[in-house]
Amino acid sequence: EAGVAQSPRYKIIEKRQSVAFWCNPISGHATLYWYQQILGQGPKLLIQFQNNGVVDDSQLPKDRFSAERLKGVDSTLKIQPAKLEDSAVYLCASSGPGTSGLGWEQFFGPGTRLTVL
Amino acid sequence: GEDVEQSLFLSVREGDSSVINCTYTDSSSTYLYWYKQEPGAGLQLLTYIFSNMDMKQDQRLTVLLNKKDKHLSLRIADTQTGDSAIYFCAELIRGNNNAGNMLTFGGGTRLMVKP
Numbered sequence: 001e002a003g004v005a006q007s008p009r010y011k012i013i014e015k016r017q018s019v020a021f022w023c024n025p026i027s028g029h030a031t032l033y034w035y036q037q038i039l040g041q042g043p044k045l046l047i048q049f050q051n052n053g054v055v056d057d058s059q060l061p062k063d064r065f066s067a068e069r070l071k072g073v074d075s076t077l078k079i080q081p082a083k084l085e086d087s088a089v090y091l092c093a094s095s096g097p098g099t100s101g102l103g104w105e106q107f108f109g110p111g112t113r114l115t116v117l
Numbered sequence: 118g119e120d121v122e123q124s125l126f127l128s129v130r131e132g133d134s135s136v137i138n139c140t141y142t143d144s145s146s147t148y149l150y151w152y153k154q155e156p157g158a159g160l161q162l163l164t165y166i167f168s169n170m171d172m173k174q175d176q177r178l179t180v181l182l183n184k185k186d187k188h189l190s191l192r193i194a195d196t197q198t199g200d201s202a203i204y205f206c207a208e209l210i211r212g213n214n215n216a217g218n219m220l221t222f223g224g225g226t227r228l229m230v231k232p
Binding site for chain 2: 004031033040041042043044045048056091093095104105106107108109110111
């Protein structure tokens, strides 16, 4: 079974520029999560989707961050405009019955490392 | 509110046991997890424990849960250099039908294993 795919793996931009990250969850997983992991800290949930609907986006800085999962499969996370403090690893995870999950286990992708200069 | 705390760093010698500790605050946690993160990699689920259990053993890993004190520990027996990584504990509060599950992570403990 293929894991959670993310791209790009690395991105360097200047402040005030825009950036987008892509995530393809494990096939059949209805729930998709985006986390932000700042260097030296644990991941922090930004947004959670159930199919194509948002379940929780209370930690998402909505003035500059947006995310969508239009067809209930893959998802994009966008930052516009980026700030220096957005430098972090952005992790995508998915959960769902699938073939190996128990419904509650979250499987993580490798992450996208963003550096804002 | 949720808050998960871990010590920052642990150093052990190869072959010794490692014990990584974690405290959490939300008593409605249903599952507690230990994840491993190696450099440049995503999070790998190592083991988990249901909140109604006290202990779980899985090969070299032993998880102890003290629900009264909200304390979770991970013991790695016969620690190897390949165990060097950052270890995160996390608590899960389940929503309905797996929607609204809230996973809160600690800040991670960096384990260094010396040969």
